[in-house]
Amino acid sequence: MKSSLSKINIGQLVRVASITQGDLQVKLTEMGLYHGKEVKVLFKAPFGDPIAVDVDGYVLSLRKSEADLVQIEA
Amino acid sequence: MEVKHIALIGNPNTGKTSLFNLLTGLNQQVGNFPGVTVEKKSGRFQLDQNHSVTVTDLPGTYSLFPRSRDEKVVYDFLTKKDTADFPEAIAVVVDASNLERNLLFFSQLYDLGLPLIMVLSMTDVAEKRQIRYSSSGIAKHFPGVPIVAVNGRSGEGLTDLKKAILKFEHSPRLEKFVDADLIAIENDEAAQTKDAELRFQKIHYVLKTAIHRPAENVSTFSNKLDKLLVHPIAGYAIFIAVLLIIFQFIFNFANVPMDFIDGVFGDFSAWVGNTLPAGVFTDLLSEGIIPGIGGVVVFIPQIALLFFFLALLEETGYMSRVVFIMDRLMRPFGLNGKSVVPMMSSVACAIPGVMSARNISSWKDRMITIMVSPLMSCSARIPVYTLLINLVIPDQEVFGFFNLKGLVLFGLYSLGVVMALLMAVVMKFILKSRDKSFLLLELPSYKFPRMKYVGILVFEKVRVFIWDAGKVILAISIILWALASYSPNDKAERIIADLPKPLLQDSLAMKEYNVMVASIELENSYMGILGKGIEPAIRPLGYDWKMGIALLTSFAAREVFVGSMATIYSVGVEDDEENRQLIDRLRNQVNPDTGEKVYNLASGGSLMIFYVFAMQCMATLAVVKRETNSWKWPIIQLLYMGVLAYLGAFITFTLLS
Incomplete structure (x- = not known):
């Protein structure tokens, strides 16, 4: 079963499967979210949006709608 | 080849601007890139006694392919190698604590065949996170590129960078990092994604041997502080x-x-x-x-x-x-x-x-x-x-x-906050992007x-404000002054001539006389005539020509309203902290036609609403012009806020009277 990064709980380590095609596909990939990358949700803003993710030691913040585009491996 | 011009480039938050400041100090110029309001900073510094270099700081970007106006500037700059002032060397600032993402951009620049120097920054942060990297391990994948580590905070390594620039020689690339024609895929996002993935795979392989870091990210002070600073309460x-x-x-x-x-x-x-x-x-x-x-x-x-x-x-x-x-x-x-x-x-x-x-x-x-x-x-x-x-x-x-x-x-x-948010919603639907x-x-x-x-x-x-907006502000102040000081006729002089001069030249009587003179002069100046001219337009708001004059003069700055009112109603403003004298004078003003008080809840409330909404600040308009690079935006702003002020004041006056 596939899920997206927006549905992951804080502290959970997950692996990126793919990025949904569209305007932000390149941008998300360039920020380091590529197939096979391990990421961890660090914290979320109030109302659960945006979220902050640890990508290879740096903290990336992205809106929930943007995290929806990041498919993760089960 | 002697290096006369270098460019600084890199991901955002890599300490690129720190390095720029470190190199140039206050020897900087801030302008815009041609045709866009993207800040262009350049400066000069000495390599040694005989050599000085111009440095241009380019906006930070994560990738060669532009997604915003700032990034487009970088792309255009880098892909126009034939221009006369194209830099002989480009210093790419690479965050040593975050090599993977930073090397993506670097490898793209490398494959464009640009004359590069790699500047490793944030070495102290990398050290704190116990990340150990080997420069030579990185260097062997980018032959021909000198690598120097510079700590933008302490300045350590700066001489190494200057030495590297002094003896810089650009060697043509024998082999690309990733075999791709980057220029050809400028508009092909699918190909760009593929290219980025390929690059990350190769970078991952490079870093496997070139860096060593702890299995778990060291839980840092930053992580703990974050939990507090983004807490819902x-x-x-x-x-x-x-x-x-x-x-x-x-x-x-x-x-x-x-x-x-x-x-x-x-x-x-x-x-x-x-x-x-x-x-x-x-x-x-x-x-x-x-x-x-x-x-x-x-x-x-x-x-x-x-x-x-x-x-x-x-x-x-x-x-x-x-x-x-x-x-x-x-x-x-x-x-x-x-x-x-x-x-x-x-x-x-x-x-x-x-x-x-x-x-x-x-x-x-x-x-x-x-x-x-x-x-x-x-x-x-x-x-x-x-x-x-x-x-x-x-x-x-x-x-x-x-x-x-x-x-x-x-x-x-x-009301100001609510209206700002409301107008933002309106513009969200009007503006196309x-x-x-x-x-x-x-x-x-x-x-x-x-x-x-x-x-x-x-x-x-402060410098940008004084030079760019200051000119406009000065010009408008002079125009406003001329309007308020000159008169098309000699009516004011005749009235003043008839005014009995105080017999005793004692300070109080003389002061009162001077205040009267100022009031008469303002009433008969071009500004006074304008104020009277707009009276029909502002009568529905509950204002008379005296308020009209105050509205016009306070275009210079809103607080001028108080001073103008004092002049018009012949009240000296000195030594009157709370404007008591002025307030008493205003309270006693009676409309000669209706016998009603001029300043009542309706007209006063109407004025307040007018001042909440109206764009009565030439300095702000001058800054908006500077920041948007066109007169279009400040004019639209002046008009829409003017309409809001007029309607708001009209509704208030109608409801309250």
Whole structure:
């Protein structure tokens, strides 16, 4: 079963499967979210949006709608 | 080949600007890239006694392929290798604590065959996180590129960089990092994604041997602080506290130098007026140019203080957390998390507010922010609000503990905020933009601010304001002065000639006489004629021509309203802190046609609403022109806020009378 990064709980380590095609596909990939990358949700803003993710030691913040585009491996 | 010009380039938050400041100090020039409002910073520095180099700081970007206007500037700059001033060397700043993502951009530049030097920054952060890297391990995948480590905070390694520039030789690439034609895929996003993936795979392989780091990321101070600063309750409470402290500082401390500047320019223009031979030139100097320059200089304390605090917040890394917790709240209004700072700053003064909107990368969000920020009630409105509230709002308690005057003041401030958000929603639907708003933002780790860079930023902002906006402000002040000082006829002189001069030249009677003369002169000047001319247009709002004059003159700055009212109603303003004399005089004004009081709840309320909405600040307009690079936006702003003010005042007057 596939899920997206927006549905992951804080502290959970997950692996990126793919990025949904569209305007932000390149941008998300360039920020380091590529197939096979391990990421961890660090914290979320109030109302659960945006979220902050640890990508290879740096903290990336992205809106929930943007995290929806990041498919993760089960 | 001798290097005469270098460019600095790299990901955002890599310490690129620190390096630029370290190299150039105050020897910087800030302008715009041709045709766009993307900041272009350049400067000069010495390599050794005989060689000096020009350096251009390019906007930070994560990739060669542009997604915003800033990034487009970088792309255009890098792909026009044939231009005469193309740099002989490009220093790419690479964050040593975050090599993977940084090397993506670097490898793209490498494959374009550009003359590169790799500058490893943030080496101290990497060390703290126990990341060990091997320069030679990286270097062997990018043959021909010198690698130097420079600590932007301590300056360590700077001489190595200068040496590398001195002996720089560009060697043609024998082999690409990833075999791809980057220029050919400029508009092909699928191919760009594929290319980025290929690059990351190879970088991953390179770093496997070139860096060593702990299996678990070391839980740092930053992580713990983040939990607190983005907390649903503590996070907002801290943000509000930070804002309160900043505003307290600005209101308490900016006033001292501002009053001083006011005083100095006032004394100087009086001295010039009394010393130089009487004539048009002396008048122009003492009443037009000197107060005009004073009107520019007087904003410096506010701009400097506000940018001092903004730079501190930016330097420490707190600013991006504010963006993080405010983004969701601002989005329904067509704004984003980055709009918060410009709008909050505008409560002090819209000028630094508009200037700080530069950080907003989405063009549409930035325009909306600039357009609505002046609706926030700035500190120049306070004297106007205070005068009008004392004039028409009765001193009574509401619900036993609220003072009605205080409630009205609070209401005026709230009205500004609500209208700013409402207009943002309207513009969200009107403005068309191709670039999509996205947040994707790096939250940099917390750092101790470097005062030197804070100082440089404040200095640059003040300089830009004085040179770019100051010219327009000075020109408009001179026009306003001329309108208020000259008359098409000699009516004023005839009236003054008939006025009995006080027999005794004692100070009080003479003062009263002079105040009368000033009032008559203003009434008969071009400005007075204009004020009378617009009377039919402002009568539905409950105003007469005297208020018309005050409205027109306060276009220079809102607080001028009080002084103009004093002149028109022949009240001396000196030594009258709370304007009691003026308020008494205004209260007793009676409309000769109807016998009713001129200043009642309806006309006073109408004036208050007018001042909440109207764009009566030439300095802000000048800054909007500077920041948007066109007269179109300030004119639209002047008009839409004018319409709002007129309608708002009309409705208020109709409802209250």
